[in-house]
Amino acid sequence: xxxxxxxxxxxxxxxxxxxxxxxxxxxxxxxxxxxxxxxxxxxxxxxxxxxxxxxxxxxxxxxxxxxxxxxxxxxxxxxxxxxxxxxxxxxxxxxxxxxxxxxxxxxxxxxxxxxxxxxxxxxxxxxxxxxxxxxxxxxxxxxxxxxxxxxxxxxxxxxxxxxxxxxxxxxxxxxxxxxxxxxxxxxxxxxxxxxxxxxxxxxxxxxxxxxxxxxxxxxxxxxxxxxxxxxxxxxxxxxxxxxxxxxxxxxxxxxxxxxxxxxxxxxxxxxxxxxxxxxxxxxxxxxxxxxxxxxxxxxxxxxxxxxxxxxxxxxxxxxxxxxxxxxxxxxxxxxxxxxxxxxxxxxxxxxxxxxxxxxxxxxxxxxxxxxxxxxxxxxxxxxxxxxxxxxxxxxxxxxxxxxxxxxxxxxxxxxxxxxxxxxxxxxxxxxxxxxxxxxxxxxxxxxxxxxxxxxxxxxxxxxxxxxxxxxxx
Amino acid sequence: xxxxxxxxxxxxxxxxxxxxxxxxxxxxxxxxxxxxxxxxxxxxxxxxxxxxxxxxxxxxxxxxxxxxxxxxxxxxxxxxxxxxxxxxxxxxxxxxxxxxxxxxxx
Numbered sequence: 314x315x316x317x318x319x320x321x322x323x324x325x326x327x328x329x330x331x332x333x334x335x336x337x338x339x340x341x342x343x344x345x346x347x348x349x350x351x352x353x354x355x356x357x358x359x360x361x362x363x364x365x366x367x368x369x370x371x372x373x374x375x376x377x378x379x380x381x382x383x384x385x386x387x388x389x390x391x392x393x394x395x396x397x398x399x400x401x402x403x404x405x406x407x408x409x410x411x412x413x414x415x416x417x418x419x420x421x422x423x424x425x426x427x428x429x430x431x432x433x434x435x436x437x438x439x440x441x442x443x444x445x446x447x448x449x450x451x452x453x454x455x456x457x458x459x460x461x462x463x464x465x466x467x468x469x470x471x472x473x474x475x476x477x478x479x480x481x482x483x484x485x486x487x488x489x490x491x492x493x494x495x496x497x498x499x500x501x502x503x504x505x506x507x508x509x510x511x512x513x514x515x516x517x518x519x520x521x522x523x524x525x526x527x528x529x530x531x532x533x534x535x536x537x538x539x540x541x542x543x544x545x546x547x548x549x550x551x552x553x554x555x556x557x558x559x560x561x562x563x564x565x566x567x568x569x570x571x572x573x574x575x576x577x578x579x580x581x582x583x584x585x586x587x588x589x590x591x592x593x594x595x596x597x598x599x600x601x602x603x604x605x606x607x608x609x610x611x612x613x614x615x616x617x618x619x620x621x622x623x624x625x626x627x628x629x630x631x632x633x634x635x636x637x638x639x640x641x642x643x644x645x646x647x648x649x650x651x652x653x654x655x656x657x658x659x660x661x662x663x664x665x666x667x668x669x670x671x672x673x674x675x676x677x678x679x680x681x682x683x684x685x686x687x688x689x690x691x692x693x694x695x696x697x698x699x700x701x702x703x704x705x706x707x708x709x710x711x712x713x714x715x716x717x718x719x720x721x722x723x724x725x726x727x728x729x730x731x732x733x734x735x736x737x738x739x740x741x742x743x744x745x746x747x748x749x750x751x752x753x754x755x756x757x758x759x760x761x762x763x764x765x766x767x768x769x770x771x772x773x774x775x776x777x778x779x780x781x782x783x784x785x786x
Numbered sequence: 787x788x789x790x791x792x793x794x795x796x797x798x799x800x801x802x803x804x805x806x807x808x809x810x811x812x813x814x815x816x817x818x819x820x821x822x823x824x825x826x827x828x829x830x831x832x833x834x835x836x837x838x839x840x841x842x843x844x845x846x847x848x849x850x851x852x853x854x855x856x857x858x859x860x861x862x863x864x865x866x867x868x869x870x871x872x873x874x875x876x877x878x879x880x881x882x883x884x885x886x887x888x889x890x891x892x
Contacts, residue, residue: 325835328832329832332829332832333806333810335825335829336810336822336825336826336829337810339818339821339822339825339871339875340810340811340814340818340822341814341818342815342817342818345818345821345875346875346876348825348875349825349828349868349871349872349875350872352825352828352829353828353868353872356828356829356831356832356864356868359832359835360834360835360838360864363835363838363839364838366838366839366842367842370842370843371843371845373843373845374842374843374844374845376845377844377845377850378842380850381841381842381843381844381850381853382842384841384850384853384854384857385838385841385842385853385854385857387854388841388854388855388856388857388858388861389834389857389858389861390861391858391861392857392858392859392860392861392862392865393861393862393864393865394865395862396861396862396863396864396865396866396869397865397866397869399866400865400866400868400869400870400873401869401873403870405873408820408824408870408873408874409820411866411870412820412823412824412827412867412870414866415827415831415862415863415866415867415870416827416830416863416867418859418860418862418863418866419827419830419831419833419859419860419863419867421855421856421859422833422834422836422837422856422857422859422860422863423833423836424856425837425840425852425853425855425856425859426833426836426837426840426856428852428856429840429844429849429852429853429856430840432848432849432852433840433843433844433845433846433849434845435843440790440793441793537823538823541823541826541827541830544827544830544833545807545826545829545830547833548830548832548833548836549800549803551833551836552836553796553800555836555839555840556792557835557836557839558799559832559835560832560833560835560836561796561799561800561803562799562803562806563829563830563832564803564830564832564833565799565800565803565804565807566803566804566806566807566810566826566829567807567826567827567829567830568803568804568807569803569804569805569806569807569808569811570807570808570810570811570822570826571807571823571826573807573808573811573812574811574814574819574822574823574826577814577816577819578819581816581819664816671816671817671818671819671820671821672820674817674877675820675821675874675877678877679877689816689817
């Protein structure tokens with residue numbers, strides 16, 4: 314080992330330490346901001362150090378070195394520049410799909426490393442080749458699966474795609490891909506190896522697509538988190554092939570941390586991961602969606618606002634509809650008016666409000682809502698019964714009482730906010746459409762519930778005006 | 787040449803890293819789930835280093851093309867992951883003082 318290689322290796326060691334330490338700091342709200350900076354320095358350090366590798370390239374690559382380095386810099390600038398611009402400019406509500414997209418790119422990069430290891434001239438032996446295949450399979454699935462997840466969250470692909478015998482088809486695609494991968498590893502640098510490798514990667518990308526298309530939008534956060542763990546695992550495996558311990562450690566840490574995160578998220582929705590991946594959520598709802606035969610009541614925004622102005626306590630349940638309407642700021646204006654009138658206002662956040670756990674907290678924080686007004690489900694659920702008004706904005710499934718009472722409902726058992734127990738419930742909603750799970754919500758037909766139809770932004774503007782008109786007595 | 791011994795050592799590294807990841811994430815409040823997913827998304831962006839090494843050692847057009855794509859996607863993962871995580875976590879800044887106090891009252 315020459316001195317240069319020691320420098321590269323030690324840099325990678327320090328960097329992986331910084332990355333893991335940064336991730337640890339990110340897991341507490343107090344140190345989270347410094348955590349990403351710590352990890353960022355680690356990443357910058359290891360990327361810069363990897364450029365020292367140009368002094369120790371293989372004999373075969375030496376004539377191409379100048380071109381390769383130019384290509385590398387170009388790729389870094391294009392990829393990094395695009396992602397940086399996209400990440401800065403995208404709206405806070407669109408964050409989940411951006412995470413999906415960036416995660417998919419990581420999976421793609423791991424797959425690219427796998428392609429080179431399977432086709433390149435570097436002899437490694439059968440065990441590393443099989444590990445390469447495993448990493449390539451997982452990375453490719455993460456790439457194509459994440460792109461589908463992005464398309465679904467971005468509204469480019471609305472309906473889950475399901476057909477008869479889908480599970481059998483998926484299993485067949487997956488098995489065939491694994492078989493092709495094993496062939497590609499054993500036929501390394503032999504006749505048919507190239508074809509097997511090509512077919513293997515096509516199959517792996519197809520497997521990722523097949524796995525993701527039947528999953529409904531409500532489950533996407535769990536799926537993205539799972540693909541995040543997938544990419545971590547793929548990176549770890551490719552790190553072994555590249556004989557790079559930093560990749561192995563960072564990849565495997567993310568692989569296990571991501572798996573745990575996925576389990577915790579699924580638990581928040583009262584589902585198991587197998588349930589998310591293999592059960593067709595919402596399929597049964599077609600038969601149960603008949604609902605009560607009653608008409609839902611509706612009231613004007615000003616009437617609802619007046620009721621809240623003279624209530625003594627109001628709990629607000631924000632959902633994704635609020636975020637879509639970009640009405641967080643308007644909502645906080647209204648809340649400040651109520652507070653000025655002496656109303657006790659709280660926010661109740663369901664663990665999966667928004668599109669991901671914690672997403673709604675981020676959106677409310679962006680609007681300037683102080684943290685001590687925001688309550689988690691466990692802390693506030695018993696308070697609804699003593700509350701005058703529950704104001705539900707753009708949320709549906711998370712306040713659906715069927716989850717408590719109706720055993721035949723597909724969402725039965727999901728923990729919900731007991732907004733239906735408040736003395737009066739107002740629901741701001743665009744129409745009588747169903748939530749992401751496509752289950753009818755009996756709350757809307759309860760006697761103590763009134764609908765305020767309209768776009769959240771417009772309705773809240775009218776409410777603000779109505780309260781202003783009442784004066785500050 | 788990767789020997790059997792390095793394979794075993796690799797398994798030990800994987801095992802210990804998996805425990806580390808588990809420990810780092812367990813007992814996290816749910817409000818941090820999204821930022822953490824994004825943060826761990828950033829961390830696996832280290833794959834760009836593997837892609838860079840592969841591209842530096844490329845000796846055919848196929849390797850150059852695939853390596854270029856790999857570095858591009860890896861760089862996107864790193865930069866995008868960082869920017870998105872940073873923006874999410876910035877939301878927690880003003881509450882740094884308020885949040886612990888609220889917890890203490892309960």
